[in-house]
Amino acid sequence: MIELRELRKSYGGVEAVHGVSFTAETGSVLGLLGPNGAGKTTIMKVLTGYHFPSSGKAVVDGIDVEEDPIAVKSRVGYLPESVPLYQDLTVAEYLDFIADARGLGSSAKAGRATAGAAETGERARAIERARAIERARAIERAIGACGLEGFYRKKVEELSKGYRQRLGLAQAILHDPPILILDEPTTGLDPNQIIEIRELIKSLGESKTVILSTHILQEVEAICSNVIILNEGRVAAQGAPSEIGKALKGEERIRLRLKAARGSAEGLDREALSSLPGLRSVSSFRAESPAVLAAEIAMPPADAEAPDVGETIFDWAVSRGYKVLELERHRLSLEEIFVKLTSEGEGR
Amino acid sequence: MKNVLAIAKREIRSAFNSPVAYAVILGYLLFTGIYLYFIRGFYVAGQADLRDYFTVMPLVFAFLVPALTMRSWAEERRLGTYELLLTLPFTEGQLVLGKFLSSFALAAIAVALTIPVPLTASMLGSFDAGILVTQYLGVLLEAAAAVAVGEWISSLAKNQVSAFVGSVLALLCLVLVDRVSGFFGAQGLAAGLLNWLSLAFHYDSFSRGVVDTRDLAYYLSASVLFLYLASWGLTRRKWS
Numbered sequence: 001m002i003e004l005r006e007l008r009k010s011y012g013g014v015e016a017v018h019g020v021s022f023t024a025e026t027g028s029v030l031g032l033l034g035p036n037g038a039g040k041t042t043i044m045k046v047l048t049g050y051h052f053p054s055s056g057k058a059v060v061d062g063i064d065v066e067e068d069p070i071a072v073k074s075r076v077g078y079l080p081e082s083v084p085l086y087q088d089l090t091v092a093e094y095l096d097f098i099a100d101a102r103g104l105g106s107s108a109k110a111g112r113a114t115a116g117a118a119e120t121g122e123r124a125r126a127i128e129r130a131r132a133i134e135r136a137r138a139i140e141r142a143i144g145a146c147g148l149e150g151f152y153r154k155k156v157e158e159l160s161k162g163y164r165q166r167l168g169l170a171q172a173i174l175h176d177p178p179i180l181i182l183d184e185p186t187t188g189l190d191p192n193q194i195i196e197i198r199e200l201i202k203s204l205g206e207s208k209t210v211i212l213s214t215h216i217l218q219e220v221e222a223i224c225s226n227v228i229i230l231n232e233g234r235v236a237a238q239g240a241p242s243e244i245g246k247a248l249k250g251e252e253r254i255r256l257r258l259k260a261a262r263g264s265a266e267g268l269d270r271e272a273l274s275s276l277p278g279l280r281s282v283s284s285f286r287a288e289s290p291a292v293l294a295a296e297i298a299m300p301p302a303d304a305e306a307p308d309v310g311e312t313i314f315d316w317a318v319s320r321g322y323k324v325l326e327l328e329r330h331r332l333s334l335e336e337i338f339v340k341l342t343s344e345g346e347g348r
Numbered sequence: 349m350k351n352v353l354a355i356a357k358r359e360i361r362s363a364f365n366s367p368v369a370y371a372v373i374l375g376y377l378l379f380t381g382i383y384l385y386f387i388r389g390f391y392v393a394g395q396a397d398l399r400d401y402f403t404v405m406p407l408v409f410a411f412l413v414p415a416l417t418m419r420s421w422a423e424e425r426r427l428g429t430y431e432l433l434l435t436l437p438f439t440e441g442q443l444v445l446g447k448f449l450s451s452f453a454l455a456a457i458a459v460a461l462t463i464p465v466p467l468t469a470s471m472l473g474s475f476d477a478g479i480l481v482t483q484y485l486g487v488l489l490e491a492a493a494a495v496a497v498g499e500w501i502s503s504l505a506k507n508q509v510s511a512f513v514g515s516v517l518a519l520l521c522l523v524l525v526d527r528v529s530g531f532f533g534a535q536g537l538a539a540g541l542l543n544w545l546s547l548a549f550h551y552d553s554f555s556r557g558v559v560d561t562r563d564l565a566y567y568l569s570a571s572v573l574f575l576y577l578a579s580w581g582l583t584r585r586k587w588s
Contacts, residue, residue: 048435050587074437082428088365093358100354101436135575155365171432226499 007056028322029205031224038230040213077172102175105131257326405468414515417498478558486554489567496574
């Protein structure tokens with residue numbers, strides 16, 4: 001579980017995050033969405049103990065990041081935006097280092113050496129063996145989860161961008177952390193890999209607290225249970241991906257295409273359409289061909305759930321002798337909400 | 349301690365997986381060898397004395413050590429692994445110490461590879477083993493202080509080149525500062541201060557085979573000071 005309270009962070013006098021608060025529960029995937037410079041990465045850097053907040057609090061699993069950064073770091077798996085890999089190590093050596101850093105058992109060789117020196121003998125050896133096995137299993141699990149089998153002996157610099165991204169993710173999940181923080185985890189992957197990694201993140205999110213940042217909106221819709229839209233260091237909108245759409249006013253539209261049964265559609269006019277009950281305004285209205293008309297009609301939010309708007313339109317069209325080619329209720333996509341929310345700031 | 353060793357192990361692995369470490373160590377051995385046998389004419393002089401060889405070490409280290417330490421932090425910044433290191437459960441002190449240890453180990457390996465020089469020389473005449481041990485102790489202490497300086501400058505530098513140039517300049521200043529007092533005829537307190545600052549001045553008695561606790565204390569406190577500065581700089585960065 002992660003809690004941010006009125007977090008502010010400034011770099012050299014310039015404030016990048018202006019008082020952001022949110023809570024991310026265990027067993028959920030929270031998406032941070034926003035244009036570049038919105039403060040996504042800054043928030044992640046505070047949560048991972050890389051930066052300390054200028055004011056406000058960041059609490060990870062009940063631990064304040066400023067009070068005990070080491071305890072926070074050991075509970076967090078972090079994949080930074082620039083995937084942090086050592087080019088001149090092999091995949092095995094790299095994960096070995098991470099396992100050392102995370103205190104996962106000890107390498108088999110070290111285990112043998114200490115057990116040999118220890119007088120306690122049998123028991124110490126058994127513990128060492130158990131820890132070495134645990135470590136080997138952790139590495140195997142991370143490699144399997146990220147699809148890196150067969151690359152174990154490869155040098156990092158020989159890996160393609162997609163596989164580097166996978167290795168970065170393997171690094172983050174190696175110690176099976178309760179908290180996962182992923183900064184743009186699917187950049188540089190091909191569509192198949194993206195689906196695989198999204199599935200992986202989704203399954204990790206069932207038992208962990210996952211925060212990911214992205215500017216890919218389908219990603220949020222595909223894997224996030226909650227989303228926070230950030231703009232210029234502030235929360236612009238917050239909620240479940242579907243709720244955010246609903247919360248914005250007048251966001252449901254009806255797309256309509258009509259064909260005149262005989263002759264042309266010239267007789268059809270805007271006013272007649274917008275005066276129908278349950279509709280608000282006709283936002284676009286054009287003739288695709290002499291006989292076919294396309295219109296987009298906004299519905300007032302109060303009537304968003306009204307079931308009979310489609311019926312009204314249909315009856316009206318039939319009474320006028322039109323054929324309904326298309327009648328589609330359309331909810332504003334996250335993409336459109338995103339553009340709407342983040343461009344509002346630019347007007348200031 | 350486990351964490352420090354984990355960091356050092358990773359550093360040394362990286363160093364030996366790339367050609368840089370080999371090239372730097374080879375360059376060091378070649379240069380000191382050429383200096384001893386050709387420039388100082390060891391065989392020509394016909395004296396079983398390696399003092400010249402050891403006296404030149406601080407000056408050589410002013411170039412060797414920056415070549416070893418320049419990667420340390422600057423490379424982490426370039427690769428983006430800086431962010432990884434600072435978000436793994438390491439304290440700043442452990443990070444600095446781990447990196448110091450690995451660079452010092454590389455320098456020590458380079459120094460150890462010079463052992464054949466006194467060994468072959470000992471076949472030509474009688475050597476005082478005690479003096480030799482003291483000379484090597486001095487070399488290692490001087491290397492430790494130089495590595496600490498190099499690590500500190502690397503932690504401040506934006507890239508490898510500036511880390512290298514900065515460290516070379518800083519070490520040259522520290523090595524040569526005692527010559528200044530002789531050159532300008534500085535006397536009394538000023539001369540004492542300049543000498544006291546110098547990495548080479550404190551090394552002098554070691555190369556004569558004398559262990560002076562003041563010199564020992566100087567090298568150890570210089571190492572601690574610069575490592576502390578590096579660690580302080582890393583901690584401070586979290587707030588800015």
